[in-house]
Amino acid sequence: MGVKNLWDVLESCKKRVPLHHLQNKRVCVDLSCWMVQLHSVSKSHACVKEKVYLKGLFHRLRALIALNCSLVFVTDGSIPAIKLSTYRRRLNVGKEVALNETKLQKVTSLQRNMGSEFSCMIREAKMLGMALGISCLNGIEEAEAQCALLNFESLCDGCFSLDSDIFLFGARTVYRDICLGDGGYVVCYEMTDIERKLGLGRDSLIALSLLLGSDYYQGVHGLGPESACQIVKSIGDKNVLQKIASEGLGWVKKRRGGRNDFGLDDNILEVINAYMKPKCHSADSDIVLKAFAQYTFQRTKLQQLCAEFFLWPSEKTDGYILPSIAERDLRRFANLRLTSSKVGLDLPLHEIPVKCPVSEIIKSRRVHGRECYEVSWEGMDGLETSIVPADLIESACREKILEFEERKAQRKKQNNQKRRPKKKETNSSLAELDLKLQNLLLDNSLRDQDNFNACDSSERVSRIATPMADEADLNTEDLLHLSHDIEHTGLIQNTSNLYITNKEVSTTGKNEIIDLLSPSPPKKIISLSKSLQPSDQNIEVINLSDSENDMSVEHKQKTKELRLFLASIRNEIH
Numbered sequence: 140m141g142v143k144n145l146w147d148v149l150e151s152c153k154k155r156v157p158l159h160h161l162q163n164k165r166v167c168v169d170l171s172c173w174m175v176q177l178h179s180v181s182k183s184h185a186c187v188k189e190k191v192y193l194k195g196l197f198h199r200l201r202a203l204i205a206l207n208c209s210l211v212f213v214t215d216g217s218i219p220a221i222k223l224s225t226y227r228r229r230l231n232v233g234k235e236v237a238l239n240e241t242k243l244q245k246v247t248s249l250q251r252n253m254g255s256e257f258s259c260m261i262r263e264a265k266m267l268g269m270a271l272g273i274s275c276l277n278g279i280e281e282a283e284a285q286c287a288l289l290n291f292e293s294l295c296d297g298c299f300s301l302d303s304d305i306f307l308f309g310a311r312t313v314y315r316d317i318c319l320g321d322g323g324y325v326v327c328y329e330m331t332d333i334e335r336k337l338g339l340g341r342d343s344l345i346a347l348s349l350l351l352g353s354d355y356y357q358g359v360h361g362l363g364p365e366s367a368c369q370i371v372k373s374i375g376d377k378n379v380l381q382k383i384a385s386e387g388l389g390w391v392k393k394r395r396g397g398r399n400d401f402g403l404d405d406n407i408l409e410v411i412n413a414y415m416k417p418k419c420h421s422a423d424s425d426i427v428l429k430a431f432a433q434y435t436f437q438r439t440k441l442q443q444l445c446a447e448f449f450l451w452p453s454e455k456t457d458g459y460i461l462p463s464i465a466e467r468d469l470r471r472f473a474n475l476r477l478t479s480s481k482v483g484l485d486l487p488l489h490e491i492p493v494k495c496p497v498s499e500i501i502k503s504r505r506v507h508g509r510e511c512y513e514v515s516w517e518g519m520d521g522l523e524t525s526i527v528p529a530d531l532i533e534s535a536c537r538e539k540i541l542e543f544e545e546r547k548a549q550r551k552k553q554n555n556q557k558r559r560p561k562k563k564e565t566n567s568s569l570a571e572l573d574l575k576l577q578n579l580l581l582d583n584s585l586r587d588q589d590n591f592n593a594c595d596s597s598e599r600v601s602r603i604a605t606p607m608a609d610e611a612d613l614n615t616e617d618l619l620h621l622s623h624d625i626e627h628t629g630l631i632q633n634t635s636n637l638y639i640t641n642k643e644v645s646t647t648g649k650n651e652i653i654d655l656l657s658p659s660p661p662k663k664i665i666s667l668s669k670s671l672q673p674s675d676q677n678i679e680v681i682n683l684s685d686s687e688n689d690m691s692v693e694h695k696q697k698t699k700e701l702r703l704f705l706a707s708i709r710n711e712i713h
Contacts, residue, residue, distance in 0.1 A: 141283075141303035142348040144364040146315075148339075149303070152332040153315075158323035162206040163474060165431075166314070167286040169300040170212045170275070173199075174260050176301060176316075190448050196264055197445075197459075200271055202319050205463035207470035211295065211430055212268050212275040214261060215282045218249040221406075221413050222281075225354045263448065269434070270441040271460070276420070276430040284308040284417035292422040294431060297327075304353055306330060307345050307414040321507045339368070340376035345414050346383055347371055350391065355410045359391055384408060436464055438521070462525035465516050468496045469527060473535035488538040494518070495536045500543035503529070512543075575701055 177192040177199075186192070203210060252258060265275045278285040286298040287308030297312035298305060305313055306328075316326040334340055339347070350367040352358025359367075370391060371379055382390070387407060420427050441460065445451040472495060479486060488495055498517040501524060505511065510529040516522055532540060 141301075141305070141353060142307065142344070143352040143358065145303035145306075145344070145347065145351070148337070148347070148364050148368060149328060149333060152328055152336055154327045154329070154332070155324045156327050158202070158317070158319070158325060159206060160327070161203060161208040161314075161325060163208070163470065164296040165209040165211070165294075166203075167211045167213050167276075167289050167295045167298045169282045169286055169298065169302065169305075170214050170261060170264055171257075171282055172301040173299065174257070174264055178257075178260065190263070192260065193263055193267065193448055197267060199317065199319060200268065200273065201460050201463040202323070204271065204460075205466040207467045207474075209433075210268070210273045211289075212265060212273060213282045213285050213289075214265070214275060214277050215251065216278040216280045218251060219280045219355075219413065219418070220249070221355050221409055223249055267441075267444060267448075270437045270444055272434040272436040274430045274432065274434050276427065279418045279420060281308075281417060283310075285419045286310065288417070288419045289422065289427070294422055294427070304348065304414070306333070307341065307348060307353075308417055309341065337368075338372055338376070342380045343371045343376045345411060346374075346379040348414070349383060349388065349407060349410060353410075355413055356406065359388060362391070380411060384411060457521045461519065461522040465496060465519050465522055465525055466527050466531070469531060469535050472496055473531060476535065488536055495539070497532070497536050497539055500532065500539050503543075512540075514539075571704070575697075575704065579697065579701065 173196065174192065177195040180192070180195065200210070268275060276285065283298070283300045283302045283305040286295075286300060287305050287310035289295045290298050290311055291309035297314055298310050299314045299317070300310075301315060311330045313328045314325045315328065318324050330341075333344075347364075347367055348358075349356055350359050350362050350370065351364060374382055384407065438457075438460075442453045442456050445456040446453070472493065475493060476491070479491075494517060496517055496519065498515040501513045501515060503510070504513050504526050506526060511526045512529055512532050513524055513526050514532070515524050
């Protein structure tokens with residue numbers, strides 16, 4: 140619990156910071172607080188049997204490992220003698236609560252029940268942490284006091300704890316809660332904010348614990364947090380503990396108009412001393428230095444524990460933890476390059492003695508609105524690829540990004556080259572089209588020549604008709620001969636389109652001579668020689684129109700093929 144209502148007093152100083160605020164930091168964890176928090180989420184028998192609390196711890200740890208957040212578990216030692224009455228009340232042991240507390244104070248401390256269910260949960264958490272490379276420091280008494288000392292001595296950047304009295308032990312940065320997933324964050328309190336916004340220093344907070352009540356003292360009955368803060372601020376942070384130590388809390392009752400006079404209480408001095416000088420391992424002790432040494436990740440051990448606790452196959456365990464381990468190693472590599480750059484040693488990637496964990500970038504990704512890269516890893520057994528933030532790649536191995544962009548440009552160039560044969564095919568088709576058009580022009584030229592020959596044939600028709608003017612009609616042989624001359628010129632393109640516009644053969648037996656030649660558009664009436672005039676018959680000569688209907692079958696076929704070819708070229712172009 141810590142100090143009663145203290146979290147409410149500090150509400151205005153609460154900050155919610157992104158989870159990546161913890162990257163590259165070293166943080167001490169009050170392990171008992173985490174296990175209580177995780178266990179409270181799943182108190183059912185089934186959840187306890189399936190160790191849901193331990194799974195929650197595993198996922199919390201792997202998220203912080205990926206950020207290269209170095210953790211140190213701190214566990215509780217013996218129960219301080221000054222806390223025994225509170226401890227017994229929490230256990231609800233009945234008559235033992237009524238024991239003379241002065242006798243209990245003579246006991247230095249009380250060993251915890253290591254066979255309890257909660258103690259077993261703590262042991263499991265420590266085993267899981269050790270397999271992940273997280274060390275554990277067993278405190279002498281209060282775990283939050285040990286965490287606060289390490290933070291106060293700047294051996295860690297902050298502490299995870301739910302107990303508000305951690306500030307009274309000297310902590311400067313406290314993380315009360317953590318949320319994972321998209322938009323993950325931690326709830327943070329800074330002592331600098333408490334001093335600046337509320338005007339409450341460490342001594343003032345200890346004074347508040349005496350007024351409001353805590354694990355070490357019952358407090359002043361009926362005094363709320365607002366009144367207590369006003370009283371403490373009126374005296375000042377520098378003088379408040381001295382006044383309480385010398386006068387007790389009697390002046391508080393008098394100030395509030397109370398009749399009871401609290402004399403000097405020896406317990407008050409013990410409470411103050413318990414907060415100011417807690418029983419902890421010193422910052423320079425061997426056990427602390429050992430706890431802050433870097434421990435390696437034990438993959439096989441973790442696989443065994445996850446198989447025992449969660450019934451996970453090795454592949455599932457690897458799938459969860461190996462990407463986090465790889466990302467942590469990449470952050471450490473980035474820190475190495477940053478440190479080298481600060482001292483003026485900005486080496487190219489291939490000249491750095493430590494090998495870059497990233498082999499190459501495979502593709503760019505966007506995860507929850509954040510730019511990322513999918514990368515392949517160098518020498519990471521069991522892990523081929525995973526996704527990491529783009530800014531991490533930029534800081535760790537920007538050369539890999541340049542290589543990736545060059546490969547992308549090269550692939551794009553190759554793809555463009557693959558499309559070029561299509562253009563060549565189009566050019567070839569256009570050449571073929573040009574050839575066909577030239578052939579068509581040649582055919583038209585030949586057609587014009589045939590038309591010219593047709594005119595000459597027309598004259599031949601007249602010459603044939605003139606010698607026969609004395610006869611009443613042309614015989615069949617002459618007509619066949621005339622037809623042969625016309626066909627020989629190639630002008631009859633489609634015999635079905637030939638038509639004769641003449642009068643019906645007269646009953647007098649007079650025959651008309653018909654000119655079947657007709658390349659020129661206008662219709663002409665041509666008279667034969669005067670030798671035929673005595674018969675009073677005019678010969679009407681019809682020239683065939685040079686229209687589409689007069690085209691030969693071969694010419695129509697070529698036109699059709701040309702149109703189809705043009706349509707295919709148009710489709711290919713579009």
